Amino acid sequence: MIHARNLPFITTLAIFVIAYALCVLQFPNMLSTRVIGNLLTDNAFLGIAAVGMTFVILSSGIDLSVGSVIAFTSVFVAVMVGSFGVHPLTAFIAALVISTLFGCLMGAMIRYLLIPPFVVTLAGMFLARGAAYLVSTESVPITHEFIDAMMGFYIRFPGGGRLTLLAMIMLAVFIAGIFIASRTRFGANVYAIGGNIQSAELMGVPVGSTTIRIYALSGFLSGLAGIVYTLYTSSGYSLATVGVELDAIAAVVIGGTLLTGGVGLIAGTFVGILLQGLIQTYIVFDGTLSSWWTKIVIGILLFVFIVLQRTIIWYSNRQLAVRQLKEV
Amino acid sequence: MSAQHALLEARGIGKSFFGIPALDEVDFTLGRGEIHALLGENGAGKSTLIKILTGVYRRDRGTIALDGNEVSPEDVGQAQALGIGTVYQEVNLLENLTVAENLFLGRQPRRFGMIDRRAMREQSKALLARYGLNIDVDALLASYSVAIRQLIAIARAVDLSGKVLVLDEPTASLDANEVKGLFSVLRQLREEGLGIVIITHFLDQVYEIADRVTVLRNGRLVGSRALSELPRLELISMMLGRELQHITREHQAEPETVDERGAPSIRFQNYGKKGSVAPFDLDIRPGEVVGVAGLLGSGRTETAFLLFGIDRADSGTATIDGAQANISSPEAAIASGFGFCPEERKTDGIVGDLSVADNIVLALQASRGWMRPISSAQKRELADAFIKSLDIRPADRERPIKFLSGGNQQKAILARWLVTEPRLLILDEPTRGIDIGAHAEILKMIERLCSEGMSLIVISSELEELTAVAHRVVVLSDRRHVAELSGSQLTTDAIIEAIAGTGRTEAA
Numbered sequence: 001m002i003h004a005r006n007l008p009f010i011t012t013l014a015i016f017v018i019a020y021a022l023c024v025l026q027f028p029n030m031l032s033t034r035v036i037g038n039l040l041t042d043n044a045f046l047g048i049a050a051v052g053m054t055f056v057i058l059s060s061g062i063d064l065s066v067g068s069v070i071a072f073t074s075v076f077v078a079v080m081v082g083s084f085g086v087h088p089l090t091a092f093i094a095a096l097v098i099s100t101l102f103g104c105l106m107g108a109m110i111r112y113l114l115i116p117p118f119v120v121t122l123a124g125m126f127l128a129r130g131a132a133y134l135v136s137t138e139s140v141p142i143t144h145e146f147i148d149a150m151m152g153f154y155i156r157f158p159g160g161g162r163l164t165l166l167a168m169i170m171l172a173v174f175i176a177g178i179f180i181a182s183r184t185r186f187g188a189n190v191y192a193i194g195g196n197i198q199s200a201e202l203m204g205v206p207v208g209s210t211t212i213r214i215y216a217l218s219g220f221l222s223g224l225a226g227i228v229y230t231l232y233t234s235s236g237y238s239l240a241t242v243g244v245e246l247d248a249i250a251a252v253v254i255g256g257t258l259l260t261g262g263v264g265l266i267a268g269t270f271v272g273i274l275l276q277g278l279i280q281t282y283i284v285f286d287g288t289l290s291s292w293w294t295k296i297v298i299g300i301l302l303f304v305f306i307v308l309q310r311t312i313i314w315y316s317n318r319q320l321a322v323r324q325l326k327e328v
Numbered sequence: 329m330s331a332q333h334a335l336l337e338a339r340g341i342g343k344s345f346f347g348i349p350a351l352d353e354v355d356f357t358l359g360r361g362e363i364h365a366l367l368g369e370n371g372a373g374k375s376t377l378i379k380i381l382t383g384v385y386r387r388d389r390g391t392i393a394l395d396g397n398e399v400s401p402e403d404v405g406q407a408q409a410l411g412i413g414t415v416y417q418e419v420n421l422l423e424n425l426t427v428a429e430n431l432f433l434g435r436q437p438r439r440f441g442m443i444d445r446r447a448m449r450e451q452s453k454a455l456l457a458r459y460g461l462n463i464d465v466d467a468l469l470a471s472y473s474v475a476i477r478q479l480i481a482i483a484r485a486v487d488l489s490g491k492v493l494v495l496d497e498p499t500a501s502l503d504a505n506e507v508k509g510l511f512s513v514l515r516q517l518r519e520e521g522l523g524i525v526i527i528t529h530f531l532d533q534v535y536e537i538a539d540r541v542t543v544l545r546n547g548r549l550v551g552s553r554a555l556s557e558l559p560r561l562e563l564i565s566m567m568l569g570r571e572l573q574h575i576t577r578e579h580q581a582e583p584e585t586v587d588e589r590g591a592p593s594i595r596f597q598n599y600g601k602k603g604s605v606a607p608f609d610l611d612i613r614p615g616e617v618v619g620v621a622g623l624l625g626s627g628r629t630e631t632a633f634l635l636f637g638i639d640r641a642d643s644g645t646a647t648i649d650g651a652q653a654n655i656s657s658p659e660a661a662i663a664s665g666f667g668f669c670p671e672e673r674k675t676d677g678i679v680g681d682l683s684v685a686d687n688i689v690l691a692l693q694a695s696r697g698w699m700r701p702i703s704s705a706q707k708r709e710l711a712d713a714f715i716k717s718l719d720i721r722p723a724d725r726e727r728p729i730k731f732l733s734g735g736n737q738q739k740a741i742l743a744r745w746l747v748t749e750p751r752l753l754i755l756d757e758p759t760r761g762i763d764i765g766a767h768a769e770i771l772k773m774i775e776r777l778c779s780e781g782m783s784l785i786v787i788s789s790e791l792e793e794l795t796a797v798a799h800r801v802v803v804l805s806d807r808r809h810v811a812e813l814s815g816s817q818l819t820t821d822a823i824i825e826a827i828a829g830t831g832r833t834e835a836a
Binding site for chain 1: 408420421425429
């Protein structure tokens with residue numbers, strides 16, 4: 001059964017399929033597995049961060065620290081491995097622990113000091129960015145045989161495309177995210193808090209621990225995105241990934257999640273990421289368009305989706321009102 | 329432990345907020361298989377008591393025993409686990425989830441650590457079938473009517489808790505048929521031995537469904553009685569705080585002197601709004617205090633909203649000094665010289681973070697428009713004058729108003745309207761939640777204002793206050809103006825009888 005709340009997701013999916021079909025009509029090569037493989041790899045770090053962002057937005061919160069945390073983790077890992085010779089795996093674990101604790105702390109401040117998420121994560125954004133500068137202001141290259149082995153691992157598609165380890169990590173994160181959101185009590189609690197925090201509390205949802213876990217999850221996934229970004233660029237740079245949180249928010253909203261919380265799907269965010277990747281790929285294929293067209297199209301899509309969501313809410317409220325009038 | 333224990337027994341419950349007592353030494357006893365109505369006006373302490381019993385608030389004093397064992401629920405979850413479930417009137421279930429998700433939130437059936445959606449669906453269907461509901465449990469809650477949502481909430485609460493069910497205004501938005509359906513469910517639950525607490529302001533429904541009633545007033549216990557031996561008249565006087573004895577009017581304004589004030593200057597004729605208040609006539613003379621009496625939900629506040637243009641009347645006319653007036657918005661009402669002090673001072677009245685002076689000049693500034701700001705010298709002057717004349721304490725015009733006591737906040741709101749020199753001031757529950765001293769001062773102020781020629785409408789659930797201060801009292805019941813009392817008819821007994829009289833004829 002199609003709920004009205006899933007309509008934005010279905011619309012996004014339809015837009016993606018149509019857009020892809022149009023692209024393929026113009027450039028038949030865009031259907032190749034090579035293009036698809038690259039699309040997944042290029043957007044792996046963004047996709048991972050967007051999964052965390054989806055949970056945050058579903059709970060009617062926001063996490064502005066994502067881009068800074070990615071930059072911090074990438075510089076941190078690069079310096080640990082490059083300058084101090086730590087084994088990459090150790091550096092990864094340390095980075096994940098730090099980013100998760102950072103998320104925990106922000107969640108606790110939001111819940112217990114009752115500071116709006118926007119403000120807390122804005123502070124977190126500056127803090128993480130500053131910490132990244134503190135580690136190094138240079139672009140730090142990273143080489144290690146373990147990392148080479150990781151980057152050398154891929155599954156070959158028929159047609160020459162590669163499903164890289166980075167793309168696999170992103171897909172695994174999406175699959176795990178879909179299960180957590182739809183099949184665990186934690187996921188149900190996230191939707192409940194996003195729907196109405198007072199009701200959720202009165203129904204016995206542990207709002208405090210759930211809020212902390214939501215931001216811890218977002219912190220963890222930002223850290224993981226940072227690691228993937230480090231592997232992707234083979235370096236760490238504290239000025240990188242500025243504004244990535246906004247790209248992630250755009251993917252979440254285009255994927256049909258309501259910014260007011262409580263309604264949305266992780267799978268929608270995946271389509272949102274693919275749609276952004278598709279636009280970038282099209283611009284590369286076209287060759288004459290400026291890369292700014294990506295931003296312009298994303299901006300237009302966002303407008304369209306926000307209007308669409310408003311219309312759906314307005315329409316379903318009206319339906320409800322009409323039905324209740326009939327009952328009277 | 330003998331089996332003689334009551335199901336739920338609260339003794340000497342006390343609770344204060346910021347030093348102001350909301351509940352004082354309240355006892356409450358609920359038996360098995362009993363439907364117990366909890367009654368009282370706004371601010372009587374009903375919801376505070378309920379929130380303490382259900383773990384939302386923690387009590388300052390007293391004991392609660394469930395099945396003879398002392399309990400101290402720390403949060404809603406604990407109270408639910410102990411067996412006390414609640415269905416609130418408004419904030420209740422989650423509209424963005426499906427029916428099944430709502431029923432099993434926080435206790436979903438799981439297989440291998442994952443929510444088992446199929447089992448959840450089956451169990452939801454089985455659960456709702458017990459209440460005669462056969463609906464699609466995978467549809468969003470938002471797609472169902474309030475009545476069905478209520479049954480879903482009850483099903484959840486009973487399934488979750490199973491000993492005590494608390495219902496806060498369950499019938500407020502139901503029609504007659506839906507109420508009937510709800511009551512048959514409640515009777516079925518009573519048969520099963522559940523203790524049910526119901527808060528409502530519909531007295532007919534109390535007599536129809538409840539076995540016992542406990543009445544609170546001003547945070548204190550008035551009494552707890554079996555309904556079979558409690559006449560309606562006595563119940564109303566318990567709620568409104570007057571024993572049935574004749575008292576004479578205490579104020580000096582004689583009816584004759586009022587008539588001498590001449591013809592009414594403000595007249596509302598056949599004024600009303602569907603679903604809010606039935607059409608009524610109301611004449612107001614200069615210098616007159618018109619009281620409005622009625623139980624909670626009788627249309628008191630709705631009348632004020634109509635008169636001040638917050639709700640638009642859909643019938644009737646308003647005339648001021650013989651000329652027709654169109655009071656379609658609060659701005660229009662202010663332009664016609666009206667002022668309104670709302671009942672919910674904290675949410676609708678004060679702007680907590682602004683200073684006393686800013687709060688006082690707010691309405692004057694609004695009536696002048698933002699193009700003509702009040703100079704700060706003028707603001708200081710006005711604020712100081714009213715702080716002095718109304719004796720607002722502390723006499724510090726720059727202090728944020730939220731730090732003042734309730735009585736002083738109320739005075740500052742009064743000052744806000746007095747600055748605009750209104751001809752008609754509407755006061756909704758002007759003395760609620762303020763201490764005795766400030767209470768008397770505000771009553772004195774009302775008398776002084778009307779002696780200066782201002783007309784006032786005073787809405788109050790304190791009957792003694794009305795009879796003391798008003799020249800005339802309009803009595804409301806069931807959203808209709810049912811009586812108008814003045815002169816020697818104006819006694820608390822007459823008001824109670826007017827309220828009860830209509831209730832009785834309707835019940836019959």
